[in-house]
Structure formats: structure tokens, C-alpha cells
Amino acid sequence: MSQVRSRILGVAAVVSATSLALAACGSGSSNNNAASNPSGGPQLVSQGTLTVCTHLSYKPFEFKDSSGKVVGFDMDLAQAAAKQLGQPDVTIVDIDFASQTSGAVFAAKKCDMAMGAVTINDKRKKSVAFSTPYFSATQALLAKKSSGITDLSSLKGKKLGVQTDTTGQAYADKNKDANGYETVVFDDLPTEIAGVQSGRVDAAINDNGPLLDFTKTNPDFAVVKEFDTGEQYGFLFQKDDANAAKIKDAFNAALKKSIQDGSYKASYKKWFGSEPAVMPSVS
Structure with missing residues (x-):
């Protein structure tokens, strides 16, 4: 993924x-x-x-x-x-x-x-x-432009979507306690993105490539942060x-x-x- x-x-x-x-x-x-x-x-x-x-x-x-x-x-x-x-x-x-x-x-x-x-x-x-x-890729954070979310620290008390068995999930879990958010696990990328669209989660983390691709046709959403994971x-x-x-x-x-x-x-x-x-x- x-x-x-x-x-x-x-x-x-x-x-x-x-x-x-x-x-x-x-x-x-x-x-x-x-x-x-x-x-x-x-x-x-x-x-x-x-x-x-x-x-x-x-x-x-x-x-x-x-x-x-x-x-x-x-x-x-x-x-x-x-x-x-x-x-x-x-x-x-x-x-x-x-x-x-x-x-x-x-x-x-x-x-x-x-x-x-x-x-x-x-x-x-x-x-x-x-x-x-x-x-070469990095992890990225997807959110609605109107959400005010700019980084993991903006997610305190909120929900972050992750895709199961991915490095994005691992990165989110590693930084969860320091930033005070809850992770919600999805089976695949489409359902993870749908979670952000529906408001089930406040943001989602995944590889930068597919998230940037999503924003091309969904202008109300943005990759608000990329994390240089060197993948x-x-x-x-x-x-x-x-x-x-x-x-x-x-x-x-x-x-x-x-x-x-x-x-x-x-x-x-x-x-x-x-x-x-x-x-x-x-x-």
C-alpha cells in the first residue's frame, strides 16, 4: 500500500x-x-x-x-x-x-x-x-480543508483513520500517545478515505501518492502534512x-x-x- x-x-x-x-x-x-x-x-x-x-x-x-x-x-x-x-x-x-x-x-x-x-x-x-x-514515498495526512487540522498535534481528542497492516498504521500507533488521538482501522484505502468524507474520522494517514491523487478530484480535501519516513x-x-x-x-x-x-x-x-x-x- x-x-x-x-x-x-x-x-x-x-x-x-x-x-x-x-x-x-x-x-x-x-x-x-x-x-x-x-x-x-x-x-x-x-x-x-x-x-x-x-x-x-x-x-x-x-x-x-x-x-x-x-x-x-x-x-x-x-x-x-x-x-x-x-x-x-x-x-x-x-x-x-x-x-x-x-x-x-x-x-x-x-x-x-x-x-x-x-x-x-x-x-x-x-x-x-x-x-x-x-x-520513493512518505506518509501523508489527509483532512478536509475546513477542518483546521495541520499536523498530528491538531488531532488531540480526535479520530485518525489508518489502513490495516500498513506502515501508515505503524506510524500512527507510534505517535498516538504523544498526540492524544484515537486510531480507527479500515480494511483498505477506499474505505479509509470514505471515513474522512463521511466524518467518521477527522483525518487519515497513508502513503502520499494515493492521497495526493485523491485530492486532484476532491478539492475540499488536502494533504495537510507529509512525514519524511524515507520509504x-x-x-x-x-x-x-x-x-x-x-x-x-x-x-x-x-x-x-x-x-x-x-x-x-x-x-x-x-x-x-x-x-x-x-x-x-x-x-
Whole structure:
């Protein structure tokens, strides 16, 4: 999900239970359907496509357009990775965020990689492998312009919306006692934003990218504060797995190529309305 669309790991018991549940219900992603890349590349969970897990909607990184097609900045990179792997299509699996950052989706063979503006941190590295960082972000505070809220300190005695399992939630919890607000947890970004719109919460914290995108079409709202958390996003892969490492290498190669040929910059400008202030560092 700053960590545009940021998230934190679940406890081990939840991870284990999620893995078992996914394995039990996943007939379409079982090993029986796994297929080797015709060009001799890595084995994929489904033939003829790169299967990518995400948690919709997280505009402008991944969301459905008016036709129902999944588009966005992350999606452009996923399609570049599919091309690198010789695959004609990308198949999206919409699934909860925690099962991605825990690695449960990979244990259950649900997808080849996962995306969602996921902040790279040491806790998550214990469960999943990350690509080369592809995006820099911060946490941001969204509020109505008429609210008088300018910072966390303005929220004393008020309610702050957070998205579950994100770095935004972690940041809010860390600063809660010092600023005297109550946190209200939402399952995803759209319901969190709706909470601010309806007045259920006084403000919301999340990655700066999607919140800034929201304000473009909602002029009564503003990102009143950004917090320099120094976050970087990465795509997720199964940890300590030789086959997954090949898929990760293909993504990293596609990212490098997109930076070199200008397609990364073009995609960034398309989805964010400006050129990136800092380009990802790839070797």
C-alpha cells in the first residue's frame, strides 16, 4: 500500500493459518497448473501468463478503470516484467494485503509475484524477497480543508483513520500517545478515505501518492502534512526460492530497461502528473 500503500507483517499464527487456507482453496493456482516458460525461464503458477497478487484499489498504483481493467503505475511495471519473461499476459489476483507481505500467497502458489506500493522493511524481509526499490514515498495526512487540522498535534481528542497492516498504521500507533488521538482501522484505502468524507474520522494517514491523487478530484480535501519516513517500494517474491529468484531477476531487468529507455519516466508522468524527482538507482 512513505510506503505508498505501506504495510506491516501479521503475527506468525495468522500467517500460518492464512497459508493453510489459501492452499486449501487454491485449485487454479496449484502445482498441477504450473508451467515452465517456453523460453527456458522460471516455472510460473499458470501457463501463458504472469500471475500477480495485489490488493485493489490503490490508485494510481493499481486500480480498475471504467472498463474494469486493472491499470496503474505498478501494473505498467508488471507488464514490463511479463514481457521480459516472454509472457503475453498479466493475470491479477485481488487478495488481502497481509497474506502478501506474510508470504502466504507464495506458499499457496497463488501468484508469481506481488505488488501494491509495498514499503521495503526488515520485518517484511523475514517473510518475502523484495525487488530492487522502484519508488520513493512518505506518509501523508489527509483532512478536509475546513477542518483546521495541520499536523498530528491538531488531532488531540480526535479520530485518525489508518489502513490495516500498513506502515501508515505503524506510524500512527507510534505517535498516538504523544498526540492524544484515537486510531480507527479500515480494511483498505477506499474505505479509509470514505471515513474522512463521511466524518467518521477527522483525518487519515497513508502513503502520499494515493492521497495526493485523491485530492486532484476532491478539492475540499488536502494533504495537510507529509512525514519524511524515507520509504521505498518493492515488488514481492517468495523468499529463499531459486525459481522465484529468477522471476525477481526478470523484474529487476525489466525495471532497469524501463529506466534506460524512458518508459519508466513516461509511466510516472502519466499516473502522477509530473516527472519523478528522484529516479530509482539500478546497477
